[in-house]
Amino acid sequence: MSDIFSPVRLGDLELANRIVMAPMTRDRAGPQDEPTPVMADYYRQRAGAGLIVTEGTQPSPSGKGYWRTPGIHSEAQVDGWRAVAQAVHDEGGRIVMQLMHCGRASVRANKDAGAETVAPSAIPCPDPIPGPDGVPQATDMPRALETHEIAGVIADYVTAARNAIRAGMDGVELHCASGYLPMQFLSSNSNQRADRYGGSVENRVRFVVETLTALADAIGSGRVGFRICPGITLNGMADVDPHETYATLLKAVDGLELAYVHLIHIPLDGQDSLELVRAHWSGPIIENGALTPDKARVLLAEGKADAMSFGYAFIANPDLVARFRTGAPLAKADRSSFYTGHGDDRRGYTDYPALGD
Numbered sequence: 001m002s003d004i005f006s007p008v009r010l011g012d013l014e015l016a017n018r019i020v021m022a023p024m025t026r027d028r029a030g031p032q033d034e035p036t037p038v039m040a041d042y043y044r045q046r047a048g049a050g051l052i053v054t055e056g057t058q059p060s061p062s063g064k065g066y067w068r069t070p071g072i073h074s075e076a077q078v079d080g081w082r083a084v085a086q087a088v089h090d091e092g093g094r095i096v097m098q099l100m101h102c103g104r105a106s107v108r109a110n111k112d113a114g115a116e117t118v119a120p121s122a123i124p125c126p127d128p129i130p131g132p133d134g135v136p137q138a139t140d141m142p143r144a145l146e147t148h149e150i151a152g153v154i155a156d157y158v159t160a161a162r163n164a165i166r167a168g169m170d171g172v173e174l175h176c177a178s179g180y181l182p183m184q185f186l187s188s189n190s191n192q193r194a195d196r197y198g199g200s201v202e203n204r205v206r207f208v209v210e211t212l213t214a215l216a217d218a219i220g221s222g223r224v225g226f227r228i229c230p231g232i233t234l235n236g237m238a239d240v241d242p243h244e245t246y247a248t249l250l251k252a253v254d255g256l257e258l259a260y261v262h263l264i265h266i267p268l269d270g271q272d273s274l275e276l277v278r279a280h281w282s283g284p285i286i287e288n289g290a291l292t293p294d295k296a297r298v299l300l301a302e303g304k305a306d307a308m309s310f311g312y313a314f315i316a317n318p319d320l321v322a323r324f325r326t327g328a329p330l331a332k333a334d335r336s337s338f339y340t341g342h343g344d345d346r347r348g349y350t351d352y353p354a355l356g357d
Contacts, residue, residue, distance in 0.1 A: 023054060051093075062116045065129060078163050104142040157215060287304070
């Protein structure tokens with residue numbers, strides 16, 4: 001009988017167990033938005049996870065929204081990620097890169113001088129975004145992408161995915177949640193376009209469908225996953241009918257044979273979001289949201305999910321899988337050190353001890 005510690009295959013990804021490390025922004029990249037040796041150590045420590053999903057990584061300069069988040073569009077960044085991937089693989093782990101284009105969820109002070117803020121429509125994100133000093137600032141007014149420019153944004157994602165594979169990553173995850181660019185296209189309130197990428201739900205899902213198709217064509221469908229969160233309101237999302245939007249999206253990409261869908265499970269009026277996914281998606285599911293080992297076991301036993309991701313618990317417990325196996329108590333994370341903006345800062349990052357240390 002399968003358990004959370006049993007192996008599982010998600011597309012082309014062979015996992016030693018079903019415990020996934022969720023993507024978590026930590027603001028530790030170097031001055032060129034490159035992964036640092038400290039970041040490599042951070043991921044190495046947590047390689048006991050069946051799969052690590054990296055922190056959100058911008059596919060292009062315009063995709064950056066936050067301070068000291070890593071990119072995957074320069075050679076320095078590829079080299080930095082190569083060290084991360086090697087560190088995880090040396091410990092027997094698997095790692096995929098989350099591609100995160102923030103779109104309108106950004107502030108000028110966090111971006112390179114020549115980088116634009118773009119979005120489906122010229123509607124600013126109403127939620128403030130922390131600047132370099134950590135103080136929240138009003139977001140930029142984005143420029144609405146012209147129809148002919150959208151293919152270029154998708155091409156940036158494709159180049160980023162190829163760079164990730166070149167760096168040794170096992171695959172990529174397209175971030176379609178948290179109010180970032182793909183979700184800005186999906187949501188009826190942030191997408192007010194009148195072309196083939198806006199208006200009807202079939203048009204609003206088009207950007208994500210085309211991006212996932214292009215990623216699958218570029219690196220293989222079994223190496224591509226995507227993350228969604230129907231109903232989330234973060235960064236100003238307020239879709240008129242998330243049930244219809246995500247049912248349409250899932251049905252449109254179900255035939256691509258992607259590695260997985262990664263669901264951030266939050267309350268959704270009218271229907272449980274996991275039930276929504278299972279009704280319209282036949283591939284593997286990674287479930288995320290306030291899980292415990294016992295809850296994860298129930299979901300697995302009921303056939304509702306194939307793997308379960310944990311975020312916060314991995315911060316202070318680099319050996320989380322071992323602690324789950326033995327029932328050892330979990331350490332608590334220091335929230336004050338979640339985001340320091342210093343690429344060489346180990347405090348609250350790589351200084352949490354494993355059991356027996």
